[in-house]
Amino acid sequence: MKTGVNGLKNENTVINPYLGVILAVIAVSFSSIFTKLVSAPPLAIAFYRLSFAVLILAPLALNAAGRAEYAGISRRDLVLAVVSGVFLALHFVVWITSLNYTSVASSTVLVTLQALFVVAGSFFFFKEKISQKGLAGIALTLTGSVLIGINDFKIGGEALWGDLLAFSGAFFVAVYFLIGRSLRTRLSLFPYVFLVYGASSIFLLLFNIATATPLHPYPRLDWVWFFLLALVPTILGHTVFNWALRYVKTAVVSVSILGEPVGATILAYFIFREIPGLLQLIGGVTIILGLYTFITCYSVREGQN
Template sequence: MNSARRSPIVSPKAGLVMAVLAVSVGAILVRWSNAPSSVAAFYRVLFTTLPLLPVALHRYRDQFRLIDRRDIAFATLSGIALALHFAAWFESLNWTSVAASVTLVQAQPVFVALGAWVLLRERVTRRMVAGIGIAVIGMVAMSLGDLLGGVLVGPNPLYGNALALFGAVMTAGYVLAGRSLRQRLALVPYVVIVYGACTVSLLLIVVTQGHPLTGYPPREWLVFAGLALGPGLFGHTVINWALAHLESSVVSVSLLGEPVGATILAVILLSEVPTFVTIVGGIVVLVGITFTSSASRA
Protein backbone atom coordinates (compact mmCIF):
# COMPACT_ATOMS: atom_id res chain seq x y z
CA MET A 1 0.00 0.00 0.00
CA ASN A 2 2.79 2.38 0.89
CA SER A 3 4.62 1.78 -2.36
CA ALA A 4 1.41 2.33 -4.28
CA ARG A 5 0.95 5.66 -2.56
CA ARG A 6 4.53 6.69 -3.30
CA SER A 7 4.30 5.72 -6.97
CA PRO A 8 0.88 6.65 -8.36
CA ILE A 9 0.27 6.28 -12.06
CA VAL A 10 -0.17 10.04 -12.45
CA SER A 11 2.39 12.41 -10.94
CA PRO A 12 0.79 14.07 -7.86
CA LYS A 13 2.55 17.35 -8.69
CA ALA A 14 1.19 17.26 -12.24
CA GLY A 15 -2.25 16.47 -10.85
CA LEU A 16 -1.97 19.39 -8.43
CA VAL A 17 -1.08 21.78 -11.26
CA MET A 18 -4.13 20.58 -13.19
CA ALA A 19 -6.31 21.01 -10.10
CA VAL A 20 -5.16 24.59 -9.52
CA LEU A 21 -5.88 25.41 -13.17
CA ALA A 22 -9.31 23.78 -12.84
CA VAL A 23 -10.34 25.77 -9.76
CA SER A 24 -8.99 28.94 -11.36
CA VAL A 25 -11.59 28.56 -14.12
CA GLY A 26 -14.44 28.65 -11.60
CA ALA A 27 -14.71 32.43 -11.32
CA ILE A 28 -14.63 32.81 -15.11
CA LEU A 29 -17.49 30.33 -15.55
CA VAL A 30 -19.56 32.17 -12.93
CA ARG A 31 -18.99 35.42 -14.81
CA TRP A 32 -20.03 33.77 -18.09
CA SER A 33 -23.31 32.60 -16.59
CA ASN A 34 -26.36 34.80 -17.04
CA ALA A 35 -28.36 32.83 -14.48
CA PRO A 36 -28.85 34.10 -10.91
CA SER A 37 -25.73 33.41 -8.87
CA SER A 38 -27.56 31.22 -6.35
CA VAL A 39 -28.92 29.05 -9.19
CA ALA A 40 -25.43 28.57 -10.62
CA ALA A 41 -24.15 27.68 -7.15
CA PHE A 42 -27.00 25.19 -6.63
CA TYR A 43 -26.37 23.30 -9.85
CA ARG A 44 -22.60 23.40 -9.31
CA VAL A 45 -23.00 21.49 -6.05
CA LEU A 46 -25.89 19.29 -7.25
CA PHE A 47 -24.00 18.10 -10.35
CA THR A 48 -20.93 17.42 -8.20
CA THR A 49 -22.94 15.41 -5.66
CA LEU A 50 -25.10 13.26 -7.94
CA PRO A 51 -22.24 11.06 -9.31
CA LEU A 52 -21.18 10.30 -5.72
CA LEU A 53 -24.55 8.89 -4.65
CA PRO A 54 -24.36 5.49 -6.46
CA VAL A 55 -20.84 4.95 -5.12
CA ALA A 56 -21.89 5.91 -1.60
CA LEU A 57 -24.98 3.70 -1.59
CA HIS A 58 -23.17 0.72 -3.11
CA ARG A 59 -19.84 0.71 -1.27
CA TYR A 60 -20.46 2.67 1.94
CA ARG A 61 -24.00 1.71 2.95
CA ASP A 62 -22.88 0.01 6.16
CA GLN A 63 -20.74 2.98 7.18
CA PHE A 64 -23.71 5.34 6.89
CA ARG A 65 -25.57 3.24 9.47
CA LEU A 66 -22.72 3.68 11.96
CA ILE A 67 -22.74 7.49 11.86
CA ASP A 68 -24.30 8.89 15.04
CA ARG A 69 -26.70 11.83 15.21
CA ARG A 70 -24.10 14.21 16.60
CA ASP A 71 -21.78 13.64 13.63
CA ILE A 72 -24.69 14.03 11.21
CA ALA A 73 -25.58 17.32 12.88
CA PHE A 74 -22.03 18.68 12.57
CA ALA A 75 -21.77 17.48 8.96
CA THR A 76 -25.07 19.21 8.21
CA LEU A 77 -23.82 22.41 9.85
CA SER A 78 -20.68 22.15 7.73
CA GLY A 79 -22.81 21.77 4.60
CA ILE A 80 -24.90 24.84 5.47
CA ALA A 81 -21.73 26.89 5.92
CA LEU A 82 -20.47 25.64 2.57
CA ALA A 83 -23.74 26.66 0.92
CA LEU A 84 -23.48 30.18 2.32
CA HIS A 85 -19.89 30.29 1.05
CA PHE A 86 -20.93 29.43 -2.50
CA ALA A 87 -23.93 31.77 -2.46
CA ALA A 88 -21.89 34.72 -1.18
CA TRP A 89 -18.84 34.14 -3.38
CA PHE A 90 -20.79 33.59 -6.61
CA GLU A 91 -22.76 36.77 -5.93
CA SER A 92 -19.58 38.73 -5.14
CA LEU A 93 -18.36 38.13 -8.68
CA ASN A 94 -21.28 40.23 -9.94
CA TRP A 95 -20.04 43.27 -8.01
CA THR A 96 -16.25 43.27 -7.84
CA SER A 97 -13.27 42.17 -9.88
CA VAL A 98 -12.30 38.51 -10.28
CA ALA A 99 -8.88 39.31 -8.79
CA ALA A 100 -10.33 40.83 -5.62
CA SER A 101 -13.11 38.27 -5.18
CA VAL A 102 -10.94 35.17 -5.62
CA THR A 103 -8.12 36.54 -3.46
CA LEU A 104 -10.39 37.59 -0.59
CA VAL A 105 -12.37 34.34 -0.58
CA GLN A 106 -9.05 32.47 -0.34
CA ALA A 107 -8.39 34.19 3.00
CA GLN A 108 -10.18 31.39 4.84
CA PRO A 109 -6.99 30.16 6.64
CA VAL A 110 -6.94 33.50 8.46
CA PHE A 111 -10.51 33.00 9.69
CA VAL A 112 -9.87 29.33 10.49
CA ALA A 113 -7.02 30.42 12.78
CA LEU A 114 -9.21 33.07 14.43
CA GLY A 115 -12.14 30.69 14.79
CA ALA A 116 -9.96 27.95 16.27
CA TRP A 117 -8.63 30.46 18.79
CA VAL A 118 -12.04 31.83 19.79
CA LEU A 119 -14.15 28.66 19.63
CA LEU A 120 -11.66 25.84 20.25
CA ARG A 121 -9.18 27.72 22.44
CA GLU A 122 -6.30 26.69 20.21
CA ARG A 123 -2.99 28.46 20.73
CA VAL A 124 -2.21 31.44 18.53
CA THR A 125 1.49 32.00 17.84
CA ARG A 126 3.22 35.28 17.09
CA ARG A 127 3.71 34.15 13.49
CA MET A 128 -0.03 33.55 13.15
CA VAL A 129 -0.79 36.98 14.60
CA ALA A 130 1.68 38.51 12.16
CA GLY A 131 0.12 36.62 9.26
CA ILE A 132 -3.40 37.66 10.24
CA GLY A 133 -2.29 41.27 10.59
CA ILE A 134 -0.59 41.27 7.17
CA ALA A 135 -3.66 39.69 5.54
CA VAL A 136 -5.99 42.24 7.14
CA ILE A 137 -3.85 45.11 5.83
CA GLY A 138 -4.05 43.62 2.36
CA MET A 139 -7.82 43.16 2.65
CA VAL A 140 -8.29 46.79 3.65
CA ALA A 141 -6.09 47.92 0.76
CA MET A 142 -8.04 45.81 -1.74
CA SER A 143 -11.43 46.89 -0.40
CA LEU A 144 -10.84 50.61 0.01
CA GLY A 145 -7.82 51.49 -2.11
CA ASP A 146 -9.59 51.49 -5.45
CA LEU A 147 -12.53 53.45 -4.04
CA LEU A 148 -10.22 56.12 -2.66
CA GLY A 149 -8.31 56.21 -5.92
CA GLY A 150 -11.48 56.64 -7.93
CA VAL A 151 -10.84 53.59 -10.15
CA LEU A 152 -13.55 50.92 -9.95
CA VAL A 153 -13.54 47.41 -11.40
CA GLY A 154 -17.09 46.19 -10.93
CA PRO A 155 -20.44 47.91 -10.18
CA ASN A 156 -19.88 48.00 -6.40
CA PRO A 157 -16.44 46.68 -5.35
CA LEU A 158 -16.92 47.37 -1.64
CA TYR A 159 -20.10 45.28 -1.54
CA GLY A 160 -18.57 42.55 -3.68
CA ASN A 161 -15.45 42.40 -1.53
CA ALA A 162 -17.58 42.17 1.61
CA LEU A 163 -19.46 39.22 0.10
CA ALA A 164 -16.16 37.52 -0.78
CA LEU A 165 -14.92 37.98 2.79
CA PHE A 166 -18.19 36.58 4.13
CA GLY A 167 -17.64 33.62 1.82
CA ALA A 168 -14.19 33.15 3.35
CA VAL A 169 -15.67 33.23 6.86
CA MET A 170 -18.24 30.60 5.86
CA THR A 171 -15.47 28.42 4.40
CA ALA A 172 -13.71 28.68 7.76
CA GLY A 173 -16.93 27.55 9.44
CA TYR A 174 -17.13 24.63 7.02
CA VAL A 175 -13.54 23.63 7.83
CA LEU A 176 -13.91 24.01 11.60
CA ALA A 177 -17.21 22.09 11.71
CA GLY A 178 -15.76 19.26 9.67
CA ARG A 179 -12.26 19.14 11.17
CA SER A 180 -12.92 16.41 13.73
CA LEU A 181 -15.43 14.57 11.53
CA ARG A 182 -12.83 13.68 8.91
CA GLN A 183 -10.90 11.81 11.61
CA ARG A 184 -13.90 9.52 12.22
CA LEU A 185 -15.72 9.35 8.88
CA ALA A 186 -14.59 8.01 5.53
CA LEU A 187 -14.26 10.60 2.78
CA VAL A 188 -17.22 9.56 0.62
CA PRO A 189 -19.86 9.34 3.41
CA TYR A 190 -18.61 12.63 4.83
CA VAL A 191 -18.71 14.39 1.46
CA VAL A 192 -22.15 13.02 0.57
CA ILE A 193 -23.69 14.26 3.83
CA VAL A 194 -21.98 17.66 3.63
CA TYR A 195 -22.71 18.16 -0.06
CA GLY A 196 -26.27 16.93 0.44
CA ALA A 197 -26.87 19.52 3.16
CA CYS A 198 -25.18 22.13 0.98
CA THR A 199 -27.41 21.29 -2.00
CA VAL A 200 -30.62 21.46 0.05
CA SER A 201 -29.53 24.75 1.63
CA LEU A 202 -28.78 26.30 -1.77
CA LEU A 203 -32.14 25.04 -3.06
CA LEU A 204 -33.87 26.83 -0.18
CA ILE A 205 -31.94 30.02 -1.01
CA VAL A 206 -32.98 29.80 -4.66
CA VAL A 207 -36.64 29.20 -3.78
CA THR A 208 -36.62 31.98 -1.17
CA GLN A 209 -35.20 34.40 -3.73
CA GLY A 210 -37.92 33.39 -6.19
CA HIS A 211 -35.59 32.24 -8.98
CA PRO A 212 -36.74 29.53 -11.43
CA LEU A 213 -34.88 26.20 -11.50
CA THR A 214 -35.64 25.48 -15.15
CA GLY A 215 -36.07 27.30 -18.43
CA TYR A 216 -32.42 28.20 -18.92
CA PRO A 217 -30.84 27.96 -22.40
CA PRO A 218 -28.39 25.14 -23.25
CA ARG A 219 -25.45 27.49 -22.79
CA GLU A 220 -26.31 27.91 -19.10
CA TRP A 221 -26.52 24.15 -18.53
CA LEU A 222 -23.07 23.81 -20.09
CA VAL A 223 -21.77 26.42 -17.64
CA PHE A 224 -23.41 24.60 -14.71
CA ALA A 225 -21.86 21.31 -15.84
CA GLY A 226 -18.51 23.02 -16.36
CA LEU A 227 -18.56 24.34 -12.80
CA ALA A 228 -19.12 20.82 -11.48
CA LEU A 229 -16.67 19.13 -13.84
CA GLY A 230 -13.85 21.69 -13.67
CA PRO A 231 -13.58 23.20 -10.16
CA GLY A 232 -15.56 20.31 -8.65
CA LEU A 233 -14.29 17.05 -10.14
CA PHE A 234 -10.93 18.00 -11.65
CA GLY A 235 -10.28 20.67 -9.03
CA HIS A 236 -11.18 19.84 -5.44
CA THR A 237 -11.42 16.07 -6.00
CA VAL A 238 -7.89 15.93 -7.39
CA ILE A 239 -6.68 18.19 -4.57
CA ASN A 240 -8.05 15.68 -2.02
CA TRP A 241 -6.30 12.90 -3.92
CA ALA A 242 -3.03 14.82 -4.01
CA LEU A 243 -3.13 15.23 -0.22
CA ALA A 244 -2.56 11.47 0.06
CA HIS A 245 0.72 11.76 -1.85
CA LEU A 246 2.09 15.23 -1.08
CA GLU A 247 2.72 17.22 2.08
CA SER A 248 -0.21 19.38 3.10
CA SER A 249 2.07 22.44 3.10
CA VAL A 250 2.81 21.90 -0.60
CA VAL A 251 -0.89 21.61 -1.42
CA SER A 252 -1.84 24.64 0.68
CA VAL A 253 0.76 26.90 -0.91
CA SER A 254 -0.17 25.65 -4.37
CA LEU A 255 -3.78 26.67 -3.79
CA LEU A 256 -2.62 30.25 -3.55
CA GLY A 257 -2.09 29.95 -7.29
CA GLU A 258 -5.86 30.11 -7.79
CA PRO A 259 -6.11 33.91 -7.43
CA VAL A 260 -3.15 34.30 -9.77
CA GLY A 261 -4.58 31.92 -12.35
CA ALA A 262 -8.07 33.40 -12.11
CA THR A 263 -6.70 36.95 -12.50
CA ILE A 264 -4.70 36.00 -15.60
CA LEU A 265 -7.71 34.23 -17.12
CA ALA A 266 -9.88 37.28 -16.36
CA VAL A 267 -7.44 39.49 -18.25
CA ILE A 268 -7.41 37.13 -21.25
CA LEU A 269 -11.04 36.00 -21.37
CA LEU A 270 -12.92 38.91 -19.79
CA SER A 271 -10.58 41.80 -20.65
CA GLU A 272 -10.68 42.67 -16.94
CA VAL A 273 -7.41 44.26 -15.86
CA PRO A 274 -7.08 44.66 -12.07
CA THR A 275 -5.94 48.01 -10.73
CA PHE A 276 -2.50 48.54 -9.23
CA VAL A 277 -3.98 48.75 -5.72
CA THR A 278 -5.81 45.45 -6.20
CA ILE A 279 -2.62 43.73 -7.35
CA VAL A 280 -0.52 45.07 -4.47
CA GLY A 281 -3.26 44.38 -1.92
CA GLY A 282 -3.71 40.88 -3.30
CA ILE A 283 -0.01 40.14 -2.94
CA VAL A 284 -0.10 41.35 0.67
CA VAL A 285 -3.14 39.13 1.39
CA LEU A 286 -1.41 36.08 -0.10
CA VAL A 287 1.69 36.76 2.00
CA GLY A 288 -0.49 36.98 5.11
CA ILE A 289 -2.27 33.74 4.22
CA THR A 290 1.08 32.00 3.73
CA PHE A 291 2.32 33.19 7.12
CA THR A 292 -0.88 32.11 8.87
CA SER A 293 -1.07 28.71 7.15
CA SER A 294 2.58 27.84 7.81
CA ALA A 295 2.25 28.87 11.45
CA SER A 296 -0.93 26.77 11.85
CA ARG A 297 0.92 23.67 10.63
CA ALA A 298 4.01 24.28 12.79
Protein backbone atom coordinates in the same frame (compact mmCIF):
# COMPACT_ATOMS: atom_id res chain seq x y z
CA MET B 1 0.39 3.92 5.86
CA LYS B 2 1.21 7.32 7.31
CA THR B 3 0.03 9.15 10.40
CA GLY B 4 -1.81 12.39 9.70
CA VAL B 5 -2.05 15.56 11.72
CA ASN B 6 -4.89 14.09 13.72
CA GLY B 7 -2.91 11.09 14.93
CA LEU B 8 -4.95 8.71 12.78
CA LYS B 9 -3.64 6.17 10.33
CA ASN B 10 -4.32 7.63 6.92
CA GLU B 11 -5.00 5.74 3.73
CA ASN B 12 -2.00 5.26 1.47
CA THR B 13 -1.60 8.18 -0.92
CA VAL B 14 0.60 8.47 -3.98
CA ILE B 15 0.04 12.24 -4.09
CA ASN B 16 1.92 14.64 -1.86
CA PRO B 17 -0.80 16.44 0.17
CA TYR B 18 0.87 19.80 -0.43
CA LEU B 19 0.92 19.21 -4.18
CA GLY B 20 -2.76 18.29 -3.93
CA VAL B 21 -3.49 21.58 -2.17
CA ILE B 22 -1.67 23.54 -4.89
CA LEU B 23 -3.62 21.76 -7.65
CA ALA B 24 -6.86 22.46 -5.77
CA VAL B 25 -6.01 26.17 -5.62
CA ILE B 26 -5.61 26.17 -9.40
CA ALA B 27 -8.97 24.41 -9.75
CA VAL B 28 -10.90 26.86 -7.55
CA SER B 29 -9.38 29.77 -9.48
CA PHE B 30 -11.75 28.84 -12.31
CA SER B 31 -14.78 29.31 -10.08
CA SER B 32 -15.27 33.05 -10.58
CA ILE B 33 -14.53 32.71 -14.30
CA PHE B 34 -17.17 30.04 -14.94
CA THR B 35 -19.65 31.93 -12.74
CA LYS B 36 -19.29 35.12 -14.74
CA LEU B 37 -19.98 33.19 -17.96
CA VAL B 38 -23.33 31.86 -16.70
CA SER B 39 -26.50 33.87 -17.40
CA ALA B 40 -28.52 32.17 -14.63
CA PRO B 41 -29.16 33.94 -11.28
CA PRO B 42 -26.72 33.33 -8.40
CA LEU B 43 -28.98 31.00 -6.39
CA ALA B 44 -29.57 28.76 -9.39
CA ILE B 45 -25.84 28.66 -10.15
CA ALA B 46 -25.04 27.58 -6.60
CA PHE B 47 -27.76 24.92 -6.64
CA TYR B 48 -26.71 23.32 -9.91
CA ARG B 49 -23.02 23.50 -9.01
CA LEU B 50 -23.58 21.42 -5.86
CA SER B 51 -26.27 19.18 -7.35
CA PHE B 52 -24.11 18.20 -10.31
CA ALA B 53 -21.24 17.51 -7.92
CA VAL B 54 -23.49 15.17 -5.91
CA LEU B 55 -24.45 13.27 -9.07
CA ILE B 56 -20.81 12.91 -10.12
CA LEU B 57 -19.76 11.68 -6.67
CA ALA B 58 -22.70 9.31 -6.14
CA PRO B 59 -21.01 6.17 -7.59
CA LEU B 60 -17.97 6.75 -5.36
CA ALA B 61 -19.92 7.49 -2.19
CA LEU B 62 -22.71 4.92 -2.48
CA ASN B 63 -20.62 1.83 -3.18
CA ALA B 64 -20.52 -1.04 -0.69
CA ALA B 65 -17.85 0.59 1.48
CA GLY B 66 -19.68 3.90 1.51
CA ARG B 67 -23.01 2.33 2.46
CA ALA B 68 -21.32 0.43 5.29
CA GLU B 69 -19.81 3.66 6.59
CA TYR B 70 -23.16 5.45 6.46
CA ALA B 71 -24.74 2.63 8.46
CA GLY B 72 -22.34 3.28 11.32
CA ILE B 73 -22.31 7.09 11.29
CA SER B 74 -23.35 8.73 14.57
CA ARG B 75 -26.26 11.15 14.79
CA ARG B 76 -23.87 13.88 15.94
CA ASP B 77 -21.66 13.50 12.88
CA LEU B 78 -24.69 13.43 10.60
CA VAL B 79 -25.97 16.69 12.09
CA LEU B 80 -22.52 18.27 11.79
CA ALA B 81 -22.31 17.26 8.13
CA VAL B 82 -25.70 18.86 7.45
CA VAL B 83 -24.67 22.05 9.27
CA SER B 84 -21.44 22.12 7.27
CA GLY B 85 -23.46 21.81 4.08
CA VAL B 86 -25.70 24.72 5.09
CA PHE B 87 -22.70 26.97 5.71
CA LEU B 88 -21.20 25.92 2.38
CA ALA B 89 -24.48 26.83 0.70
CA LEU B 90 -24.53 30.24 2.38
CA HIS B 91 -20.96 30.81 1.25
CA PHE B 92 -21.82 30.10 -2.37
CA VAL B 93 -24.96 32.27 -2.29
CA VAL B 94 -23.30 35.42 -0.97
CA TRP B 95 -20.06 34.98 -2.89
CA ILE B 96 -21.72 34.34 -6.26
CA THR B 97 -24.02 37.31 -5.66
CA SER B 98 -21.02 39.52 -4.89
CA LEU B 99 -19.69 38.99 -8.42
CA ASN B 100 -22.68 40.96 -9.73
CA TYR B 101 -21.55 44.04 -7.80
CA THR B 102 -17.76 43.98 -7.66
CA SER B 103 -14.80 42.72 -9.65
CA VAL B 104 -13.42 39.20 -9.77
CA ALA B 105 -10.25 40.34 -7.99
CA SER B 106 -11.96 42.14 -5.11
CA SER B 107 -14.57 39.43 -4.52
CA THR B 108 -12.01 36.64 -4.59
CA VAL B 109 -9.63 38.47 -2.26
CA LEU B 110 -12.26 39.18 0.39
CA VAL B 111 -13.77 35.72 0.44
CA THR B 112 -10.36 34.11 0.77
CA LEU B 113 -9.75 36.10 3.94
CA GLN B 114 -11.50 33.15 5.54
CA ALA B 115 -7.97 32.12 6.47
CA LEU B 116 -8.11 34.55 9.40
CA PHE B 117 -11.24 32.89 10.78
CA VAL B 118 -9.84 29.40 10.21
CA VAL B 119 -6.48 30.09 11.84
CA ALA B 120 -8.23 31.57 14.89
CA GLY B 121 -10.75 28.73 15.04
CA SER B 122 -8.06 26.08 14.62
CA PHE B 123 -6.17 27.52 17.57
CA PHE B 124 -9.17 27.78 19.91
CA PHE B 125 -10.93 24.53 18.96
CA PHE B 126 -8.10 22.23 17.87
CA LYS B 127 -5.06 23.79 19.57
CA GLU B 128 -3.25 24.06 16.23
CA LYS B 129 -0.42 26.54 16.73
CA ILE B 130 1.28 28.63 14.06
CA SER B 131 5.06 29.18 14.16
CA GLN B 132 6.60 32.63 13.76
CA LYS B 133 7.66 31.74 10.23
CA GLY B 134 4.12 30.58 9.52
CA LEU B 135 2.69 33.85 10.86
CA ALA B 136 5.11 35.78 8.65
CA GLY B 137 3.86 33.80 5.65
CA ILE B 138 0.25 34.58 6.56
CA ALA B 139 1.08 38.28 6.95
CA LEU B 140 2.73 38.37 3.52
CA THR B 141 -0.19 36.56 1.91
CA LEU B 142 -2.82 38.82 3.47
CA THR B 143 -0.82 41.89 2.46
CA GLY B 144 -0.80 40.65 -1.11
CA SER B 145 -4.55 40.06 -0.96
CA VAL B 146 -5.16 43.63 0.17
CA LEU B 147 -2.94 44.99 -2.60
CA ILE B 148 -4.88 43.05 -5.23
CA GLY B 149 -8.28 44.35 -4.14
CA ILE B 150 -7.36 47.79 -2.80
CA ASN B 151 -8.63 49.68 -5.85
CA ASP B 152 -12.16 48.37 -5.38
CA PHE B 153 -12.13 49.20 -1.69
CA LYS B 154 -12.04 52.88 -2.62
CA ILE B 155 -15.22 52.59 -4.69
CA GLY B 156 -18.56 53.04 -2.91
CA GLY B 157 -22.07 52.03 -3.90
CA GLU B 158 -22.53 48.66 -5.54
CA ALA B 159 -18.85 47.68 -5.29
CA LEU B 160 -18.94 48.21 -1.52
CA TRP B 161 -22.06 46.01 -1.22
CA GLY B 162 -20.34 43.32 -3.25
CA ASP B 163 -17.29 43.54 -1.00
CA LEU B 164 -19.46 43.09 2.12
CA LEU B 165 -21.15 40.04 0.60
CA ALA B 166 -17.80 38.50 -0.27
CA PHE B 167 -16.47 39.10 3.25
CA SER B 168 -19.50 37.38 4.80
CA GLY B 169 -18.77 34.48 2.47
CA ALA B 170 -15.35 34.26 4.11
CA PHE B 171 -16.92 33.59 7.51
CA PHE B 172 -19.34 30.98 6.16
CA VAL B 173 -16.66 28.97 4.34
CA ALA B 174 -14.41 29.14 7.40
CA VAL B 175 -17.07 27.40 9.48
CA TYR B 176 -17.43 24.81 6.72
CA PHE B 177 -13.69 24.04 6.80
CA LEU B 178 -13.52 23.92 10.61
CA ILE B 179 -16.37 21.41 10.76
CA GLY B 180 -14.66 19.45 8.00
CA ARG B 181 -11.45 19.38 10.03
CA SER B 182 -13.36 17.60 12.79
CA LEU B 183 -15.43 15.22 10.65
CA ARG B 184 -12.56 14.14 8.40
CA THR B 185 -10.91 12.52 11.42
CA ARG B 186 -13.80 10.04 11.47
CA LEU B 187 -15.27 9.92 7.96
CA SER B 188 -13.76 8.87 4.63
CA LEU B 189 -13.54 11.47 1.88
CA PHE B 190 -16.32 10.54 -0.53
CA PRO B 191 -18.97 9.63 2.06
CA TYR B 192 -18.18 12.91 3.84
CA VAL B 193 -18.31 15.26 0.85
CA PHE B 194 -21.38 13.47 -0.56
CA LEU B 195 -23.23 14.21 2.69
CA VAL B 196 -22.07 17.82 2.81
CA TYR B 197 -22.72 18.60 -0.86
CA GLY B 198 -26.06 16.79 -0.67
CA ALA B 199 -27.21 18.80 2.35
CA SER B 200 -25.96 21.97 0.71
CA SER B 201 -27.83 21.32 -2.55
CA ILE B 202 -31.08 20.59 -0.67
CA PHE B 203 -30.74 23.83 1.28
CA LEU B 204 -30.07 25.71 -1.96
CA LEU B 205 -33.09 24.12 -3.63
CA LEU B 206 -35.33 25.29 -0.78
CA PHE B 207 -33.76 28.73 -0.98
CA ASN B 208 -34.45 28.90 -4.71
CA ILE B 209 -38.07 27.90 -4.16
CA ALA B 210 -38.52 30.38 -1.30
CA THR B 211 -37.18 33.24 -3.40
CA ALA B 212 -39.06 32.16 -6.55
CA THR B 213 -35.78 31.84 -8.43
CA PRO B 214 -36.35 30.11 -11.78
CA LEU B 215 -34.44 26.85 -12.19
CA HIS B 216 -35.18 26.64 -15.92
CA PRO B 217 -35.11 27.26 -18.81
CA TYR B 218 -31.53 28.35 -19.37
CA PRO B 219 -29.38 28.45 -22.52
CA ARG B 220 -27.66 25.19 -23.39
CA LEU B 221 -24.26 26.72 -22.74
CA ASP B 222 -25.26 27.47 -19.13
CA TRP B 223 -25.62 23.75 -18.47
CA VAL B 224 -22.04 23.26 -19.67
CA TRP B 225 -20.86 25.90 -17.18
CA PHE B 226 -22.92 24.26 -14.40
CA PHE B 227 -21.18 20.96 -15.08
CA LEU B 228 -17.73 22.57 -15.21
CA LEU B 229 -18.41 24.41 -11.94
CA ALA B 230 -19.20 21.06 -10.35
CA LEU B 231 -16.24 19.23 -11.86
CA VAL B 232 -13.38 21.72 -11.63
CA PRO B 233 -13.69 24.10 -8.64
CA THR B 234 -15.99 21.84 -6.60
CA ILE B 235 -14.71 18.28 -7.07
CA LEU B 236 -11.13 19.03 -8.12
CA GLY B 237 -11.01 22.03 -5.79
CA HIS B 238 -13.14 21.78 -2.64
CA THR B 239 -13.10 17.99 -2.53
CA VAL B 240 -9.31 17.89 -2.75
CA PHE B 241 -9.13 20.47 0.04
CA ASN B 242 -11.31 18.18 2.15
CA TRP B 243 -9.06 15.25 1.27
CA ALA B 244 -6.02 17.24 2.42
CA LEU B 245 -7.61 18.03 5.79
CA ARG B 246 -6.77 14.49 6.87
CA TYR B 247 -3.08 14.93 6.06
CA VAL B 248 -2.20 18.54 6.88
CA LYS B 249 -3.25 21.21 9.36
CA THR B 250 -6.43 23.17 8.67
CA ALA B 251 -4.44 26.39 8.42
CA VAL B 252 -2.38 24.98 5.55
CA VAL B 253 -5.53 24.41 3.51
CA SER B 254 -7.20 27.71 4.38
CA VAL B 255 -4.12 29.89 3.88
CA SER B 256 -3.31 28.17 0.58
CA ILE B 257 -6.71 29.23 -0.75
CA LEU B 258 -5.38 32.79 -0.60
CA GLY B 259 -3.55 31.89 -3.80
CA GLU B 260 -6.90 31.83 -5.61
CA PRO B 261 -6.91 35.59 -6.40
CA VAL B 262 -3.66 35.19 -8.32
CA GLY B 263 -5.06 32.44 -10.52
CA ALA B 264 -8.44 34.13 -10.90
CA THR B 265 -6.88 37.45 -11.87
CA ILE B 266 -4.66 35.80 -14.49
CA LEU B 267 -7.63 33.93 -15.95
CA ALA B 268 -9.78 37.09 -15.88
CA TYR B 269 -7.13 38.89 -17.92
CA PHE B 270 -7.13 36.31 -20.71
CA ILE B 271 -10.89 35.70 -20.75
CA PHE B 272 -12.51 39.02 -19.76
CA ARG B 273 -9.60 41.36 -20.53
CA GLU B 274 -9.69 42.60 -16.93
CA ILE B 275 -6.21 44.11 -16.88
CA PRO B 276 -4.53 43.94 -13.47
CA GLY B 277 -2.88 47.13 -12.24
CA LEU B 278 0.58 47.52 -10.80
CA LEU B 279 -0.67 46.99 -7.24
CA GLN B 280 -2.41 43.77 -8.27
CA LEU B 281 0.77 42.47 -9.87
CA ILE B 282 2.81 43.32 -6.77
CA GLY B 283 0.09 41.75 -4.63
CA GLY B 284 0.18 38.56 -6.66
CA VAL B 285 3.93 38.19 -6.21
CA THR B 286 3.57 38.93 -2.48
CA ILE B 287 0.91 36.23 -2.13
CA ILE B 288 3.10 33.66 -3.86
CA LEU B 289 6.04 34.53 -1.57
CA GLY B 290 3.79 34.32 1.48
CA LEU B 291 2.36 30.97 0.46
CA TYR B 292 5.84 29.60 -0.21
CA THR B 293 7.00 30.74 3.22
CA PHE B 294 3.94 29.33 4.97
CA ILE B 295 3.66 25.97 3.20
CA THR B 296 7.38 25.17 3.28
CA CYS B 297 7.34 25.93 6.99
CA TYR B 298 4.94 23.02 7.52
CA SER B 299 6.03 20.66 4.74
CA VAL B 300 9.66 20.70 5.90
CA ARG B 301 8.67 20.19 9.53
CA GLU B 302 6.33 17.28 8.77
CA GLY B 303 8.94 15.74 6.47
CA GLN B 304 11.42 15.77 9.32
CA ASN B 305 8.85 14.21 11.65
